Amino acid sequence: MASGDEPPQFRVLGTFEVSRGNRRCTPTAPKQRALLALLALHANEFVPTSRIVDQLWARGAPRSAVAALHGYVTAVRRVLTPSWVSSRTSHPILNTRPSGYVLCLEPHQLDLTRFRELAKQGQTAMAAGDCARARETFAVAVSLWRGAPLADLRETGMFDHDISRLEREYLEVLRNRFDVMLCNGDGHLAVFDLEELCRTYPLWERFHEQLMLALCQAERRADALTAYARAYRLLSNQAGIEPGPRLRAMHQLILNGEDPFDRGHRHERVLTGLQLAHTVSP
Template sequence: MKFGILGPLLVQGSGGDILTPSATKPKIVLANLLVHPDRVVSSRQLTEELWGETPPRTAGGALHVYVSKIRKLVDERGTRPRYSTIATRPPGYVFSMSGHDSDIDQFNRVQRQATALRKAGDSEGAVELLEQGLALWRGSALADVRFTPRLMRTAQYLDELYAASCEKKFEISLALGRYSELVGELYAFADEHPTRERVHEFLMLALYNTERTNDALRVYTSLRNVLRDQSGLNPSPRLQRLQRIILSQKLERLPALHY
């Protein structure tokens, strides 16, 4: 069985059928268990996630019902596993990933492999692996789950992992000289993340190295305006230095990482 949190919540049976619960509260329970695999999630935490600090008197029974329904779902219809995927373990429940696949585990594994390849000098192989990992994302993390404070923090953390992986791929690709093929993707990513300076840095480098100096300077100006409007700050000294170098045009081609 496959489980996914890198996008809308996903439960996929071994035959490919989609078994994701549709009701709001079971989704919250399942999401909390999936983001803490092989670890006990207390009944108290799950109760707070479902009802806040003032749960109803029937909260304990209702939680038990939700967990039972999810347990039947993830143990798959028509099967009688020796051990349930969701085990009761005081003070709560534990979701065992043994024998199952999850997209976050696959993503983390690919990230480690990409890092190892890059250290070994295989930058092209590292980019290929990073692209494989990024392809696992189906949208924003836990996109269709009603966010509780804990789940919101988890989703933000996961989305930051995605952004950081994209930046790593951009960085290595620029070092390989893939300027032209990155411009469109960098523009789109910068639009989605208007205050991420590193992305704008990469876009400026790609544009300058494809002889689009004016466009590179416009990217800097746009970033500076956004930062001033939102926080009253200027771009970092690193970005300011890059702008000055582009303005001076002292280099025919800017190295991707060492300017």
């Protein structure tokens, strides 16, 4: 198959990009790009015309909005199936439905779909206690992220809810990935990344807990206590709250010179998600 005849690839986990083979075909007009990004986020789902209009013209749609949208759809279709693509190998991608549209994509055409599939596979491996498979799968999922989702469309404000949801999904995968590393005794390899995450997401207590565990595995218990003190300050200053019971229990174990990975401490819920998978709900 010639590179031009390959099905288009869509990427939303970073700047929004559309490509065929080695050719970029991302719409350059702002409204067309936003339209296609919206449909890509909801690939294979019916998206009503009313929703598209509301999102593209958040400050109030003009009377000509629906007519303008039809023009954008026509332009986007030309971008998705340019003249150099063989009509024999091209299949309709952007389909019209009564009062709406559907962007029809195979799983391999959208990075978000692949990311979610890998996240599920990693969780399945975690539940089965397969650390090696889970770690590898989560690592591949994380590698699909090229930066903040829809980074080039962030300033429009059109995708604030979608971006927040995607970032939460990403953080959950990171959390699971580090749980697997800790359960595999590789916490020392995660210290740097966890320190950065604790700075970036100071209210995610799980990352503070994982950092303390990783430092303990690296035989840096004093640094683990320092990490707790830093977490305490961040939570207090930014949210006006104290660390939760799980993080406090972790701190007390380290103060007592106990091993936080000792199975005898399961009832205190201080072990990682994988170790607790069959005993305590998160």
